[in-house]
Amino acid sequence: MDEEVVALYDDGGRPHGSAPRSVMRAQNLRHAATGILVRDSYGRIYVHRRTPTKDVYPAHWDFTAGGVVLDGEDPVEGARRELAEELGVTSELESLGESDYGDDHTTYQAFRYVTTWDGPITPQPEEVAYGAWLSVEHLLARLDDPDIPFMPDTRALFGDWLREHAADHGDPQEGWDTRATVVEGRWLDRVPRFPDAEVQLRSEVRLMPRLAPLLPLEVPVPIVLDESPLRVRHRLLPGELATGAALTPEDGHRLGEFLRAVHDMPVNVYVESGIPEATAARAELLATLERMLHRVVPLLPQEQQDAGQALLRRIALRTPTSLVHGDLGAHHVTCADGRISGVLDWKDAREADPAVDLAWPLFGTPEPVAEAVAKAYGVTDEELARALDWHRLGPWYETMWGQGPGGPEVVESGIRGILTLLDAKLTA
Incomplete structure (x- = not known):
């Protein structure tokens, strides 16, 4: 198979020639690369383990898809290509802007994106060993664990975004049995205050997907977002309380x-x-x-x-x-x-x-x-x-x-x- 030819970029963030991938890696040439956060409609992020055969940071954890931009390729098209190849995701992309990253292994102009996807994940065997959906909070906890090897470039380029979204919480509202919090203005998180409430919340998670399509008014369809401690989340229903x-x-x-x-x-x-x-x-x-x-x-x-x-x-x-x-x-x-x-x-x-x-x-x-x-x-x-x-x-x-x-x-x-x-x- 022909070797990929990668788009090189100068320090001003402009295209500046090209080089075979092996040359770019051997000389750590500044190039263009994409990173895409994949979220589902409940705000979870897809996190995966890279295969041990990757040319940089093998067997590291990552919470973005993406890769190098090819010579003559528009970065957003490169992002779409990488996303489809690595995870089988084909949803629309929202730009998070450009940034710079450099270390002893790689130096590049980063084109950052986020997308929402509720379809199946189809990992590319050569790229992804396995993966799972994690809440922003649990992902941050793993990023803070020194024993878990995460991609340093992803951590540097997207860490602030994660922390900003983790902090986007309303004040908790105390109910009789649960504590509810509005998250990012889009979701409602509930945690049980008592053991009996945990049983009730789990039953609600099982019931509502079956019930919702059969009712003439909108009802929430919660999922278990985190297990320990239990936290369930559903999309905020539009409107105000009656x-x-x-x-x-x-x-x-x-x-x-x-x-x-x-x-x-x-x-x-x-x-x-x-x-x-x-x-x-x-x-x-x-x-x-x-x-x-x-x-x-x-x-x-x-x-x-x-x-x-x-x-x-x-x-x-x-x-x-x-x-x-x-x-x-x-x-x-x-x-x-x-x-x-x-x-x-x-x-x-x-x-x-x-x-x-x-x-x-x-x-x-x-x-x-x-x-x-x-x-x-x-x-x-x-x-x-x-x-x-x-x-x-x-x-x-x-x-x-x-x-x-x-x-x-x-x-x-x-x-x-x-x-x-x-x-x-x-x-x-």
Whole structure:
């Protein structure tokens, strides 16, 4: 096979002749080369081990593809060629600008790019021994490990870019079970605060790819980004939370249709996802109600304790079950372009009473919205009554949370909510 002829560059970054590859290497002539970061749509970077037969830095780790620019070749075309040859990637390139690199082994004008690719990786056997996708943070941790040999030029040319993107995080938001962080304005990362939440997040990761294509509103599709500690990531859904939105009857109609689709979901879609099935979910519910009986009822005024106990007994009754979101409220609903567009946070998904998902739509939204939900969903009188009880139960969870991490103020807020919703004048 004919030897490659490489484009040489002068110190000003301009083409300046050419030389066979072997001559360029032997004399360490200044040439042109490309480097391309390959990310997937979750922001991970493809990292690979170079083969031991490479002419420079054999068996080193690298987190870019690329190579020399050939004589007469446009650098971006050279980058596309190298990317396709080394990894089988053919996506569009975004320029990160030019830079210089030089050491005892190689000296070149660097043309840097980044690309996003979700297709298969097809490593070139002569170039790549093996590879894997890593989060930016885990890649940086490996770069800081002196025992892991990384390409010094890639480290020098792309290290600042990595650190800049690793630092592009919003302030963590503390939830009851998870801690959420917006990353690069594009993704939401969640880490569990408790062991139970880790199980829930893993079930959500398995469930959502199966569920998302079958639903009329957008839902997140998370992946496990890092294992230790566990971190899951999904793309930010467009829009804002519905907590401050003025919902309309059209929103109610869309939400009712969405819930009907969720609750009619065939069991085979979610049966192997790991979410609690009906028997396990009921056992968990009964255990929670027992704790509420002993920990919350005694905090109520004497004259309200009978009503509180009656509510717990009604919730404990057996009901039809289906797939449910499990924690549907304005804080988990997004609005974009003036209407409801998505539903977030499915870690509480389970097989349970579908009325739990109807509580907020029917009793926490304006009456015209609730009426539209009921009509689109086809709510029965029995479902309406159960949804009202689930709505009444909401502050009981708040009170229990306050007895743990939440603190006394949360307990007081929860008790006020319980007493308000136990009021006999509250009607559907």
